[in-house]
Amino acid sequence: MSTTSDSTDRRKAKRRLEIVQAATRLFADLGYSECEMERVATELGIAKGTLYLYFRGKQELFLACVDQGMTELQEVMDRAMVPDEDPFQKIARSIRLFLEFFDQNPQQIELLIQERAMFRDRPQPTFFVYRDARRSRWREFYLDLIQSGRIRSDLPLEDLLDSISNLLYGTMFTNYFIGRSVPLCQQYHAVVEFAFRGILSDTERARFANASPFPGKVDG
Amino acid sequence: MSTTSDSTDRRKAKRRLEIVQAATRLFADLGYSECEMERVATELGIAKGTLYLYFRGKQELFLACVDQGMTELQEVMDRAMVPDEDPFQKIARSIRLFLEFFDQNPQQIELLIQERAMFRDRPQPTFFVYRDARRSRWREFYLDLIQSGRIRSDLPLEDLLDSISNLLYGTMFTNYFIGRSVPLCQQYHAVVEFAFRGILSDTERARFANASPFPGKVDG
Amino acid sequence: MSTTSDSTDRRKAKRRLEIVQAATRLFADLGYSECEMERVATELGIAKGTLYLYFRGKQELFLACVDQGMTELQEVMDRAMVPDEDPFQKIARSIRLFLEFFDQNPQQIELLIQERAMFRDRPQPTFFVYRDARRSRWREFYLDLIQSGRIRSDLPLEDLLDSISNLLYGTMFTNYFIGRSVPLCQQYHAVVEFAFRGILSDTERARFANASPFPGKVDG
């Protein structure tokens, strides 16, 4: 009974992927609520009921789409880790790949939003599960750079990781919502520059040496 | 008979606000779809039909909630513009107020997400309308700082504005989704430090002078 | 909020009853599955949604119909208990009223069947809840007759009660399923005669005196 041949399994996996791909497009284009199962089926030229042979229901199909997207992102990001590359190159490459991925797969962003809006009870949005999974690798990576004096040591490591994350996360969403006004490569360059050197001019920077210029005064 | 007395108008406005406040809480807690008009009415101790005397429908009520939230954000941010304050203090204060506002009004974030997910046809999410409205003021502000040599001039102004915006936007959402691991004041400090000085150590910074260390090589 | 005026309550109760009456007819005519809520609404000239203002769902509506039927049966049977009547008259009258009730309300039988077939998890079919409720009254009644020597004392009381119950229950269902071949009053007469005197002729009866003629031999 539980003897399912290999070819059957592979067929099934392939079918699942086809469905996920079509559904991703439609969920992103129409939004979760507006995207009817009937529509997905029609798009694929199959019957509604067939979808339920591959997915338990609409929710499962949707979450499979998000998962698939995040998996693809993982694969892309893993390629950034070219061995023996200069660390800053690695960082820069990762930033570029991240922005490029969502530039080329805007549906994935839409899916992340839909997920958050519709499945409010899920413990963590899929994106952050993915993000956390990679976090420890980056933590070690930056730690090395701090210890070798290439990255400033006066910022708590976690805060530093957060800042970069958040910068990219915000950039990705903003690009999606209101579009980029400049080409991706210029944007990427600006982001890297901003993240690496900050906004201060050298003069200004020198003026305050290493002390933060506006510590507690703000709330004063 | 367009004779509506002042007191009537004021009463109406007050009632609208009460409804918006209750609805904001419920929309944020339950999500747009799950939040039924009946529920909002019950919460307020009024009849369902009464809501329709103040708002054309569910959608209008929801958008009024988002608008109200953004208006309150505006008011808070306007207070940041203390005249004759040091410009960097102004920037820092703005960052702080922004983060604080959403820290204290997380429902507004939820509303922004719900808005984006449910009303996909709207030209621009309300948040970005708000953001754009303030953009020109900040543009002039930063231009002055660049011209007076306090902010580096090698980054295109628009990119610089974007980067700061995106950093804050990403920080706000991430805080909401997975929480802050550090107190708000520490986070605020880290964000400002990151934005002002970047991540490079002084040594590293010196090594490359003013040239970006990894220009086109990335995609090579 | 919970202040519902009397007149509102009465209106609502009246509406409920009207719905139950229409639904009873349709459930009986079409069967539970075939009887769509839409159909019930149409029959009443109201909208489908309105039904849900009075009943939580189809199941609740159906069970309300069964309950209503059994309540009416109760009322009819209570009228049988004319005080100071001869006990045998009481028995005979009860039998008659029981058969008459289902003769005039065949839908109630259909509902009992549908209930049993569709709601298999219910602890006891409604009919038997009703039957048990009256049982203790009959038990005392028959006990008196046994003690006063008017009813034979060699049959266990419970078995006797069961036999009469079952005879009536079987008669009711059979009437419904394949119809009576004789008028109700003749059938009623036959049932009473059968229950009171049994089938043996006096000769035969005398032959065995008071001993059962075929005790254990049956399985021999």
Added chain:
Amino acid sequence: MSTTSDSTDRRKAKRRLEIVQAATRLFADLGYSECEMERVATELGIAKGTLYLYFRGKQELFLACVDQGMTELQEVMDRAMVPDEDPFQKIARSIRLFLEFFDQNPQQIELLIQERAMFRDRPQPTFFVYRDARRSRWREFYLDLIQSGRIRSDLPLEDLLDSISNLLYGTMFTNYFIGRSVPLCQQYHAVVEFAFRGILSDTERARFANASPFPGKVDG
């Protein structure tokens, strides 16, 4: 090619029976609607499609189950007709076998209910087809007993047959619905006693001689 070998036919018949047996259990346990064809197939360890090689559809399978049950009942009842046995023994034995059969095959009762509930258009429930088929035999049998003075002649024969039938029918269903409170053999004894002698005590019986004690007064 109507060449179907004997062994093929027998195999097929055997398979049909296996299917019917499994289906009977499931139809009875789950109810007609809840019992899915898939479930029946799984239970048998075969594929859903295979069922359709043996039965035209779900309805036909179900009716085959009912038929099979009634056939088995027939076989059991036929064994009651031991030649040259005392007629009353025959009656008593039949009653016993009838009650025993349904005591040991409660699923058959469930099937009778399901049949009636789901297939409302059928001319006669299967049970009554079976009942009618045996009726004429019993009619002759009782006629002999009446003519030979062993059974009272003042009750119309048909009414008498009906009463016994209905008593058994009601007993069977009630046993199934709410269980027997006494062992089957005691119940059987009580039923026979009730059917043979009625409930009146000898005194009471004598009081009214052969006249019904409560003729038309009931409705008066």
Added chain:
DNA sequence: CATGAATGAGTTTTCATTCAT
């Protein structure tokens, strides 16, 4: 004979909105 992937008709229920009072 056997399989099981594919089909698609069919129905309950929800809830935003209306409108008579």
Added chain:
DNA sequence: TATGAATGAAAACTCATTCAT
């Protein structure tokens, strides 16, 4: 102004049945 009873459109999901292999 306020009410709340009435409306009815809309969609996910099931499962008996078919048929290519």
